[in-house]
Amino acid sequence: MPINGKRAYELLDRIGFIRTSGSDQEKEASQILMDEIQSLGIEAIREPFEVEDAIVHRAILKVCEPYEKSYEVTAWKCCPNAKLEGELYYAQDALTPVDLANMKGKIVLVNNFLRLPTYKKMLESGAIAFITYQGSLLDKREDSDLDTRKLRANFRKYGNLPGVNMLVEDAFELVVKKAHKVYLEIEQENVTLTSHNVYATIPGTEDPKTIITLGAHYDSVPFSTGVYDNGAGSVIIMEILREFVAHPPRRTVKFCWFGSEEVGLEGSKAYIAKHPEEVAKTRLMINVDVAGAPLGKDVAMITGPESLVSYIEYLACAENFSLHARQDIYSSDSTPFANAGVPAVSFCRFGTQGAAFIHCRHDVIQYLSADSLEATAAFVNTFASEIVNTAVFPVERTMPDNMVKKVHEYLDIKDEK
Ligand SMILES: [Zn+2]
Numbered sequence: 001m002p003i004n005g006k007r008a009y010e011l012l013d014r015i016g017f018i019r020t021s022g023s024d025q026e027k028e029a030s031q032i033l034m035d036e037i038q039s040l041g042i043e044a045i046r047e048p049f050e051v052e053d054a055i056v057h058r059a060i061l062k063v064c065e066p067y068e069k070s071y072e073v074t075a076w077k078c079c080p081n082a083k084l085e086g087e088l089y090y091a092q093d094a095l096t097p098v099d100l101a102n103m104k105g106k107i108v109l110v111n112n113f114l115r116l117p118t119y120k121k122m123l124e125s126g127a128i129a130f131i132t133y134q135g136s137l138l139d140k141r142e143d144s145d146l147d148t149r150k151l152r153a154n155f156r157k158y159g160n161l162p163g164v165n166m167l168v169e170d171a172f173e174l175v176v177k178k179a180h181k182v183y184l185e186i187e188q189e190n191v192t193l194t195s196h197n198v199y200a201t202i203p204g205t206e207d208p209k210t211i212i213t214l215g216a217h218y219d220s221v222p223f224s225t226g227v228y229d230n231g232a233g234s235v236i237i238m239e240i241l242r243e244f245v246a247h248p249p250r251r252t253v254k255f256c257w258f259g260s261e262e263v264g265l266e267g268s269k270a271y272i273a274k275h276p277e278e279v280a281k282t283r284l285m286i287n288v289d290v291a292g293a294p295l296g297k298d299v300a301m302i303t304g305p306e307s308l309v310s311y312i313e314y315l316a317c318a319e320n321f322s323l324h325a326r327q328d329i330y331s332s333d334s335t336p337f338a339n340a341g342v343p344a345v346s347f348c349r350f351g352t353q354g355a356a357f358i359h360c361r362h363d364v365i366q367y368l369s370a371d372s373l374e375a376t377a378a379f380v381n382t383f384a385s386e387i388v389n390t391a392v393f394p395v396e397r398t399m400p401d402n403m404v405k406k407v408h409e410y411l412d413i414k415d416e417k
Pocket residue numbers: 217229230261289290332
C-alpha cells in the first residue's frame with residue numbers, strides 16, 4: 001500500500017500543537033509542511049495574507065441586581081469597546097415575535113452559537129449588547145476552556161454590537177437566579193496578523209492547463225492541537241502528493257494547505273482572490289477536513305452536480321469502502337471554491353459523538369489512529385487519481401442552482417433578482 005498511515009500519523013504528531021490563525025505557531029506548522037514537500041523534490045510556496053484580530057485588554061460582566069457577582073467572560077474580538085449597564089434579557093429564540101419585541105435597549109443573552117440572522121435581528125430590535133455561551137453542563141469547570149470568538153466583518157457590516165462569551169454553567173445561573181441588571185465592559189484594540197497558505201504544483205503530463213485542487217486547512221482553534229480538525233486532512237493530502245510525485249498525473253494538480261480556516265475560511269478566500277486565472281482553469285476542488293477517528297464514518301459532501309455524488313457512491317462500492325455521499329455544502333474551504341464556480345468535494349470522517357472532539361482541548365492525537373488515517377487517505381487518493389487521469393474529464397464546471405443558493409446563504413451573498 002503506497003499510502004502510509006503510519007507516516008501520516010508521524011507527520012500529524014509533528015504538527016500537533018496549537019496553531020491559531022496568524023500566530024507564530026501557525027507559521028511554524030507551515031514550515032514543517034514546506035520542509036516535507038521539499039523533501040519530495042517539489043517546490044513549496046508560502047503565500048502571506050492578512051487577517052483581522054484583536055488584543056483584548058479587558059472583558060467584564062457583572063450582575064448588579066438582584067445579586068452581585070462577576071462572571072468569567074471573553075470579549076468577542078473586533079467588537080466595539082463598551083462600558084454599559086443595562087437590563088438582561090434572555091432571548092431563547094431571538095427570532096420569535098416576543099423575543100424581538102423584548103430585546104430593545106437590553107443586553108441580550110442568546111443560545112449557543114451566534115448566527116448571522118440572530119445577530120441581525122438583535123440589531124434591528126435595538127439590543128445594546130449580547131452574551132453567548134458555550135459548553136455542556138456536564139463539563140467540569142477546570143476542564144473547560146472559554147473560547148474567544150470574533151465578530152467577523154460580514155457581521156459588522158450590519159452594525160456593531162459589543163458582545164461577550166461565557167460558560168454554560170454561568171449562563172444557567174444568570175437565568176435561574178433571574179439576573180436583572182448587569183454591567184458590561186470591553187476594552188480591546190484591533191490588530192492585523194499575517195497568516196499563510198502553502199501550496200505545491202504537480203504539472204499535468206498531457207493536459208497541464210486543466211487543474212484539480214486538493215486542499216486542507218492546517219490551522220487550529222485556541223486550546224486545541226487540532227489534529228482531528230484538521231491536521232489529519234493536512235497529512236492526508238501530503239500522502240496523496242507523494243503518490244502524484246511517484247505517478248505524474250495527466251492534468252495539473254495543485255496541493256493547498258490553507259491557514260486561518262477556523263476564523264472564517266480566510267486562507268481559501270485569500271487564495272482564490274490571488275489566483276483568479278488559475279481558479280478559472282480549475283475543474284474540481286477536493287477538500288479533506290476532519291479525519292483519523294477510529295470510531296466514526298466517512299462522508300463526502302458534494303457541492304456540485306448530482307452526477308458527481310453518484311460517481312463517488314459507485315466508486316465507494318467498487319472499492320468496498322463504506323462512505324455516505326450527498327450533495328451539500330460544508331463549512332470549510334470547499335465553499336469559497338464552490339462560490340467561484342468550481343465543483344467541490346469535501347471528504348470528512350466524522351467521529352462518533354464522544355469518540356472524537358473538535359474545537360477543544362480534547363482534540364488530541366491519542367484519539368486518532370494511523371489505520372483510520374490510511375483508510376480515508378487511500379480512498380481520497382483513489383478518487384483523486386482516477387479523476388485526474390480520466391481520458392475525458394467527467395465533471396462539468398457548473399454549479400446547480402440549489403447549491404448556488406446554499407453557498408450564497410452560507411457566505412451571506414445577496415442573490416440578484
Ligand atoms: Zn476544520
